[in-house]
Amino acid sequence: MIGQKDLLGLQGMGPAKMTQILDAADSMRRILDQNQKKVPHLQGKTIVTLFYENSTRTRLSFELAAKYMSANAANISASSSSVAKGETLIDTGRTIQMMGTDVVVMRHPMAGAPHLLAQHVDAAVINAGDGMHEHPTQALLDMFTIRQKTGSLDGLKVAIIGDITHSRVARSNIWGMQAMGASVRLCGPATLMPVEIERTGAIVCRRVEEAMEGADVIMGLRLQKERQQGGLIPSLREYATVYGINTERMRLAKKDVIVMHPGPINRGVEMTSDVADQAESVIEEQVKNGVAVRMALLYLLTRRRESHDLH
């Protein structure tokens, strides 16, 4: 129904299609709020999650989304190390395909892996995060959560703060939020800011205050400890001082600013605990929204296949 076989990323996806997904998620969210959660939409469909990286939240979210809609769900865990030595991705994909799978949800440590899989299987492929490339369902649920609170993303000022280079969540949100009419400002150390990111349309700020000024939404990104070992930042302490989101800086933002974080939060590094608590309250809401968004996507992608089969 959304006119594409797979969901690999939000780059290039128009606002109409995104709105369609978010609207469908609204209906799914209403189902989740009922006592009886089971609906028959995906009866007879098989959803496989194929995760080459550890994840509890995203994977469980997809699995529950499938089950609430009466689909069969199976999970395959492959360790990151098996990527290099084990069966090739194409062979794994073909095997999953032969078992009658309708949708493969994949997380992979390497950018572009879902694209490779999608070219070799008829099943719909949903990218649940590929390397530093995209994490479209996370961005959709971020946008859904914002829309729930503000009614629309149009005209909103969004600040994304932290390690942009290594963040697939940031990239998907940059594409998605801008397509929906928001403006996106980015801030982080130059060593964690990918080159020519301005070409996406996002605005890069040198000072975190500049990025947060008048913001409707502030998103903090997790700073991996290994970035310090990798020589990208001198110390966590300096990072927290210069780029950390704290109560004082929060005063620059709009009063009813939404604080988000894809989690898990390093308290005292990218956010002080006071701010992290605000983010945590949104995260709780996002867990439910995540299931709704994924239900919507599973529904739309399998519907597309059905109508395709009929014609």
Added chain:
Amino acid sequence: MICIKGGTVLDGRGRVLPGTDVYIEDCIVKIGGTLDADEIIDAAGQYILPGLVDMHCHLREPGYEYKEDIESGTRAAAAGGFTSVACMPNTDPTLDSAASIRYVRERAESVGHVRVYPIGAVTMGQKGETLTQMHELAGAGAVALSDDGHPVPSAGIMRRAMEYASHTGLLIISHCEEMSLVSGGQMHEGDMSTVLGLRGIPAAAEGTMVAREILLAEELGLRVHIAHVSTAGSIELIRHAKERGVAVTCETCPHYFSADHTWVEGYDARTKVNPPLRTAEDVEAVKEGLSDGTIDVIATDHAPHHRDEKEIEYELALNGISGFETAFALGLTHLVHTGVLSLEQLVEKMAADPAQILGLDAGYLKEGGPADLIIADIEREWTVDAEAFFSKGKNTPFDGKTLTGRVLHTFVGGRTAHMLEGKI
């Protein structure tokens, strides 16, 4: 005796002879005039050109015969119009001993379709630590020295290599890559790497080492050749060095003037090559460098791989493009037919110039010289079909592209090494 009749002869040294007959045995007997021939090959409307010389390719033998071997590689070279190729030493074992150099030469003599000139390693095992026995390599028939595939990380060792090699007469060919800047990079660092989420290789990873080699060559008063130049910055450094009289020469490869980093979109690993495909501005700079003479040579960097090494995640795929069978056509399509180079200039950069840099007596046509020549139709359109390659390596991003200009017939020492099927 064979008479190649009525083609336009470019002798590779500036002479253009329209409607000329060329008589060959194992040597070129006569250019022009009338002699009795046993066989006549009609070349009316075609060009008769010196056999092309590739100073940078990978034949993969010994050790990686599943990717390519000397027989298949030289067959592909012949199909691409090459009659002499210099192969890089990153085999297994590395070509770092007289025995391994001799192996390649002997193997090429028994199964090769074109002339093969091995390039020896600069350091043992290409590890960048201990110099090879360069005099022995020269004695065994190495035509140059390179650790291609790997840079020589230490400037001190490169300096000693240049000094020591100078008494052997062998040229050092430097693969310029500052590994601390490459840092796991998969493609050119720019807006495309940012959007695709692949680690980038900055242009400066190449340029810093190009600058190093230039400074060493300048200070020592010795020559150096820079392999596969791909960035505007490197070209600018070489241009200035040449103006100062530094004995630096360089090559680029067809993919650096025919494709750019936007080709990586979609993560097709056939676009993965080292150095990586750069920006459109770099492509323009390469063309300018070719046109103003800063870039001396077009080499293929023919790097065949097995499909299992390419039909995988981009990050896991190996670097390299199977280049023999498209190089000349890419040059014609993107340089000659667009007016960047004349046909004469293209042929010089693909024949006489690399031959001269390596000290080979090849790359031009003269009476009494070896009958290494090609017949080419520079206007013929054809579509690249990698599956039809003679090379075992089908890894090319140009698969399915339509190119203009094709080699019809390749002679090595007067014998047919390749003839395009159904050419007439």
